[in-house]
Amino acid sequence: MTIAAEIAPHLPYLRRFARALNGSQAGGDSYVVATLEALVADPSTFPRTVSARIALYRIFLKLWSSMPVNMVHPNTAVIRAGAVERNIEALTPRPRQAFLLRTVEGFALEDVAAVLDIPIDEASALIEQAGREIAEQVATDVLIIEDEPIIALDIETLVQELGHTVTGIARTHKEAVDLVARKRPGLVLADIQLADGSSGLEAVAEILQSIDLPVIFITAYPERLLTGDRPEPAFLITKPFQPEAVKAAISQALFFDRRSERKVA
Template sequence: MNTAADETTFSDRITAEMVYLRRYSRALTGSQKRGDAYTVATLQALLKDRTPFDNDHPAKVNLFKCFHAIWTSSDQRPDGEEGGLRARAQGLLSNLTSNSREALLLRTVEDFSHEHVGVIMGIDVDQVKALIATANAELADAFKGRVMIIEDEPIIAADLSSMVSSLGHTVTGIARTRQQAVDLGKSEPADLILADIQLADNSSGIDAVNDLMEMMDVPVIFITAFPERLLTGEKSEPAFLISKPFSELQVKSAVSQAMFFASTETLRG
């Protein structure tokens, strides 16, 4: 019989990793609503059966493995009628190698080792590496667009610009403040926004993005050292988050994923 202490410990282990599962699920689906639906289904499954945690793997690995089992057993189609942009999204997804985006996100954005990605997905390490290589190739080759960068640190901004350009995308410009971002958005429309949270004049990258969303309806990748502050579940949240400090692989993966959805449908929840 589980004691109260056991219940608390299990709950704490799950809660500590939930923000990362929510980040992954929405990056995978391109939607806050759909991503959270899969997260809730995972929690409901764990309430009925905790045996997936009866091993020596870290709690985060077991949690993501439970999610992956639910994800792969579903039809993974967008909600509602399959028409217009949603139909195009499903069509493009069907042309990508099965499980390739999952492997890429788990390795680069969530920073799991190849071994742990294998555990989560139920495949061996060589298969994991092959899927990641395939995802990088398919996403990079298929989708090109215009990217706005909102970042006040010149070196970081230059690095981000280089990473985005190396994927074949065009950087519309770099804004260091909220007002510069708005002005840039008016003169150079973008397909994707890459935004830091804290800007040069102490203005907010979040406020800058909110202003821009009145002019355009595009995916946004936020860069933050505190992802839990944006993934509260209390209001509309970003589908894509990069945690500081970030790696080149994380940025490229997030940009490729977001640009994929930018080519099919907006990420409005």
């Protein structure tokens, strides 16, 4: 099997990981493209002592560490540079990588260590450090757009455990827009398919016409939103989700929120 065939199933998820690290679709995808170009230029760099997935992420992170952290699309760079620089001081890159690999990408602890090419105890320490740093982030108001009551309750509990306030839970497009009109949140967590058959994507699109804020999408089919055919969400949670994945996504979304440059001391 060729390297291209081996890594193809993992590319949508590597793009998700890259965007979470970088904070934008354009910036994250740029790193993924650079990774693929490096593999084409020198296939011998693809390690054969580990699985294709671990090998792909390992190569990506080695390249990530060797290039500027703010390599993003020019239009995005102007908007986000200040917040990113300030937030990097609050959450160091290496623990963030380990935390995202474990919680968002679902790597086992030993696989996180393999991706980062470090001992397991060091990987564990990095994840614990990230947890401490994340807990120190400033709280915000959160709108949940979710039509399943049990899932909405689970998300509300997780949000509150992180120290945030839930401004409301919307089950439909109209409810979401109305709730934002009454109290503007600092973050939105949105399902894709809502109770009345409306789209969470459309609800968020309308919300973003009146307020600029980070959004995390929730879906059972993330590959449908990671096709490269249209603008895609930088932050994505896969159903069924793990609590740690929700917490990590919230942390990353707020990490790259441009308004956070007013929040971080």
